[in-house]
Amino acid sequence: MSQLTHDRPPAAAAPLEDRVERVAAAAYRMRHYALNMGEVQGQGYVGQALGSADIMAAVYADQLRFKPDEPEWEGRDRFLLSTGHYAIGHYAALAEAGIVPVDELDTYGSDDSRLPMSGMASYTPGMEISGGSLGHGLGVAVGIALGLRFQGSDARVFNFLSDGELDEGSTWEAAMGAHHHQLGNLTAMVDINALQADGKTDTVLRTEPLTEKWEAFGWFTQRVDGNDPEQLVRAFSNASEQASTTGHPSMILCDTLVGRGVPLLENREKAHFMRIDESEWQICRDQLTAGFEAATHEGTARS
Numbered sequence: 001m002s003q004l005t006h007d008r009p010p011a012a013a014a015p016l017e018d019r020v021e022r023v024a025a026a027a028y029r030m031r032h033y034a035l036n037m038g039e040v041q042g043q044g045y046v047g048q049a050l051g052s053a054d055i056m057a058a059v060y061a062d063q064l065r066f067k068p069d070e071p072e073w074e075g076r077d078r079f080l081l082s083t084g085h086y087a088i089g090h091y092a093a094l095a096e097a098g099i100v101p102v103d104e105l106d107t108y109g110s111d112d113s114r115l116p117m118s119g120m121a122s123y124t125p126g127m128e129i130s131g132g133s134l135g136h137g138l139g140v141a142v143g144i145a146l147g148l149r150f151q152g153s154d155a156r157v158f159n160f161l162s163d164g165e166l167d168e169g170s171t172w173e174a175a176m177g178a179h180h181h182q183l184g185n186l187t188a189m190v191d192i193n194a195l196q197a198d199g200k201t202d203t204v205l206r207t208e209p210l211t212e213k214w215e216a217f218g219w220f221t222q223r224v225d226g227n228d229p230e231q232l233v234r235a236f237s238n239a240s241e242q243a244s245t246t247g248h249p250s251m252i253l254c255d256t257l258v259g260r261g262v263p264l265l266e267n268r269e270k271a272h273f274m275r276i277d278e279s280e281w282q283i284c285r286d287q288l289t290a291g292f293e294a295a296t297h298e299g300t301a302r303s
Contacts, residue, residue: 019062023229026096027057028292031261033092035284037108043275047258049089052191055254056093058232068098071125077155080141083162084131087119099126135168142177145186159188164196167205179218184247187239193256219251226254261288
């Protein structure tokens, strides 16, 4: 399985079709990594990892500036995982990026592992902040983006949030702060999978219409199918084109499906924290491979 090895994002240099293929292939491998990690524990936030794989692949395979062998390189772009329980998906991205060894994924959630079930910056290379209680990530992202500007750095900050996290008032305070300080070096994305621990998002606290709200808060806002690599690549490109040291922060709202790519899990109830039978893991991998190969064949036939 190939891995990313760049310290500059390839977005400006490669044709759109190549970039989309790169992201789709990375997301496919990341989903496999997530399933393999989930099997170690027999359960976990596997559905979120599968659903958000395309988003994280678009960031790491197409946008983020980093050095795999130097995770704390001063010139790196920062990716902040606001939702600590999505760590399994982030570890898959870090493995694809070459920052975490693929073999180390087998230690996921184990004693003395660098890959705990909730993201911890003190343990994991490439993990910028520790996750836990929701609602803190965007505030930290605002502070980092402002600090980078004061340092004269051209590094960008990418912040991953969930739709349930938009229930938190601190998120909206940070949104106002980003606009107030004109943090054009900040791009945030929201995984809108319509599900949270206590039920469907719109029954816990209705936050729509999200596009209009983020625009009203002064953000350059786009809404896309978060499981469509081409839409994601285009959206991140649009955000990159208007990124600057001073300007509008960017928001990409991503509608996704929990368990995406594995039909067995896409329709499973109580999908926030999945318990998957021992006999089902290989079925999940087979379904993932079959779906990816079918999509790849269809794309080849069209071209």
